[in-house]
Amino acid sequence: MPLKKAQQNFYQKxxxxxxxxxxxxxxxxxxxxSDLYRIYEFTLRANLQxxxxxxxxxxxxxxxxxxxxxxxxxxxxxxxxESLELTEISQISETSNPDSPFQEFDxxxxxxxxxxxxxxxxxxGMKGTTQVADTTFIQxxxxxxxxxxxxxxxxxxxxxxxxxxxxxxxxxxxxxxxxPKDLPDSGxxxxxxxxKPCQAVGGDYYDYIPLEDGNQFLxxxxxxSGKGVPAAILMSNFQAAVRTxxxxxxxxxxxxxxxxxxxxxxxxxxNFITFFMAVYDxxxxxxxxxxxxxxxxxxxxxxxxxxxxxEGTTVLxxxxxxxxxxxxxxxxxxxFTLFLFxxxxxxxxxxxxxxxxxxxxxxxxxxxxxxxxxxxxKNLLKVLDQFRANNEFTDDLTFLSxxxxxxxx
Numbered sequence: 001m002p003l004k005k006a007q008q009n010f011y012q013k014x015x016x017x018x019x020x021x022x023x024x025x026x027x028x029x030x031x032x033x034s035d036l037y038r039i040y041e042f043t044l045r046a047n048l049q050x051x052x053x054x055x056x057x058x059x060x061x062x063x064x065x066x067x068x069x070x071x072x073x074x075x076x077x078x079x080x081x082e083s084l085e086l087t088e089i090s091q092i093s094e095t096s097n098p099d100s101p102f103q104e105f106d107x108x109x110x111x112x113x114x115x116x117x118x119x120x121x122x123x124x125g126m127k128g129t130t131q132v133a134d135t136t137f138i139q140x141x142x143x144x145x146x147x148x149x150x151x152x153x154x155x156x157x158x159x160x161x162x163x164x165x166x167x168x169x170x171x172x173x174x175x176x177x178x179x180p181k182d183l184p185d186s187g188x189x190x191x192x193x194x195x196k197p198c199q200a201v202g203g204d205y206y207d208y209i210p211l212e213d214g215n216q217f218l219x220x221x222x223x224x225s226g227k228g229v230p231a232a233i234l235m236s237n238f239q240a241a242v243r244t245x246x247x248x249x250x251x252x253x254x255x256x257x258x259x260x261x262x263x264x265x266x267x268x269x270x271n272f273i274t275f276f277m278a279v280y281d282x283x284x285x286x287x288x289x290x291x292x293x294x295x296x297x298x299x300x301x302x303x304x305x306x307x308x309x310x311e312g313t314t315v316l317x318x319x320x321x322x323x324x325x326x327x328x329x330x331x332x333x334x335x336f337t338l339f340l341f342x343x344x345x346x347x348x349x350x351x352x353x354x355x356x357x358x359x360x361x362x363x364x365x366x367x368x369x370x371x372x373x374x375x376x377x378k379n380l381l382k383v384l385d386q387f388r389a390n391n392e393f394t395d396d397l398t399f400l401s402x403x404x405x406x407x408x409x
Contacts, residue, residue, distance in 0.1 A: 037065055040141065044141075052125055053066070054070055083120055090108050109142070111142040170229070180207055193398075194381070207221075217280055219278050219340065220242060222294070225273070238266075252277060252290045260320060272318045280404060288328065289330075290326075291313075292312055298339040302335055313326070337401060342399070345399055348391075364380060
């Protein structure tokens with residue numbers, strides 16, 4: 001009898017070693033997770049001759065990934081909270097209430113890796129040498145298989161992260177081409193701009209475009225709904241359209257209609273853009289502008305008066321045709337400063353969840369009207385940083401100042 005028992009134990013160990021080699025080979029062959037689960041199931045069925053089994057693994061929640069022989073469908077049954085407190089092999093009768101569906105199993109086997117719970121194995125009808133030997137093997141093979149699956153997931157996440165980083169780099173490179181390389185800095189017109197994306201890639205855009213051999217210029221700013229690569233690509237297309245249409249359409253009104261038409265078709269109604277554009281003519285001293293749902297730019301003309309440029313239409317890309325469109329016109333203006341900005345400026349929040357707001361911005365600009373544009377921008381950034389304190393900026397921060405001195409000598 002002892003000899004027969006020893007032979008059974010030896011045969012069982014051979015089966016276990018073969019099973020370990022098989023699953024290790026499957027892991028080395030980089031088989032998909034579904035195949036690893038199938039090999040795991042076959043190993044427990046054939047080599048240990050287990051009657052019933054359910055394997056619960058922590059995905060987003062605890063899910064039953066493998067089951068066989070059970071009377072119920074445990075893929076539809078949540079893991080009991082009492083099980084989560086177990087760290088040692090336990091009898092089901094001691095851990096579950098009498099009415100629990102898990103009562104059809106005998107034992108529950110926690111699977112640990114570096115003091116972290118990976119899984120729970122519910123087992124019934126084990127056959128073999130001894131229960132301790134069998135459960136030890138189940139723990140070992142479960143640990144090997146689940147650690148391998150987790151490593152595969154980590155590797156997959158790393159590849160996804162690398163792909164995401166590449167996308168961000170591409171989008172960031174695309175975005176750098178949105179902004180003008182050089183801004184004018186002469187006695188007649190000076191433009192300064194600041195841009196800081198909230199994330200790796202933002203959705204803001206500004207531009208300065210000379211027109212008609214320098215007799216006119218266009219200045220604009222835009223903010224696209226959404227972030228990331230799709231927003232950057234959409235804004236890139238929009239920027240190309242702005243630069244083309246600015247030279248090929250006779251009036252800002254026609255340009256806005258065409259921009260809206262193209263955006264409706266490119267964005268498929270999924271994104272919209274707030275946009276402001278102004279065209280100044282040095283000869284006529286006239287400023288024409290359209291505000292398409294954007295934060296009204298602020299005009300200062302050397303007096304205490306602040307003018308908000310709000311005339312225009314609604315956001316672009318939401319309606320075709322636009323429901324209304326009004327052209328803003330300011331005549332006989334020769335010495336002025338325009339401040340264009342996106343809502344990341346006014347929607348900077350302090351620690352009391354109070355936003356910086358338009359009133360503070362207008363007061364700041366009025367009190368710094370005599371400063372250089374460079375100093376105005378530096379001081380505005382300083383004020384915003386002091387206001388937000390330890391809070392982060394929650395949106396892209398973009399602003400542009402355009403100062404015109406077209407006074408006849």
